[in-house]
Amino acid sequence: MTGAAPAPERCPRCGAAFACGAAGAAPCPCTAVRLDAATLAALRARYTGCLCLRCLHAIAAGADVGPPAAAA
Numbered sequence: 001m002t003g004a005a006p007a008p009e010r011c012p013r014c015g016a017a018f019a020c021g022a023a024g025a026a027p028c029p030c031t032a033v034r035l036d037a038a039t040l041a042a043l044r045a046r047y048t049g050c051l052c053l054r055c056l057h058a059i060a061a062g063a064d065v066g067p068p069a070a071a072a
């Protein structure tokens with residue numbers, strides 16, 4: 001942590017740029033998305049970083065943990 005403005009992250013699932021609150025001062029909005037323990041474990045096994053809110057909401061709604069393109 002250098003104290004500089006947090007650089008935008010890139011969602012490892014969909015590739016969209018987003019800013020994870022974990023890198024800034026405010027609480028990460030992803031903490032407001034409720035995922036069950038099994039889903040969280042799958043996410044952590046697959047990705048090292050945070051996902052964008054859009055993906056988190058999609059996964060919370062039952063979408064596959066993998067990239068959207070693979071779910072078609």
Ligand SMILES: [Zn+2]
Pocket residue numbers: 011012013014015016051052053054055056
């Ligand atoms: Zn995403």
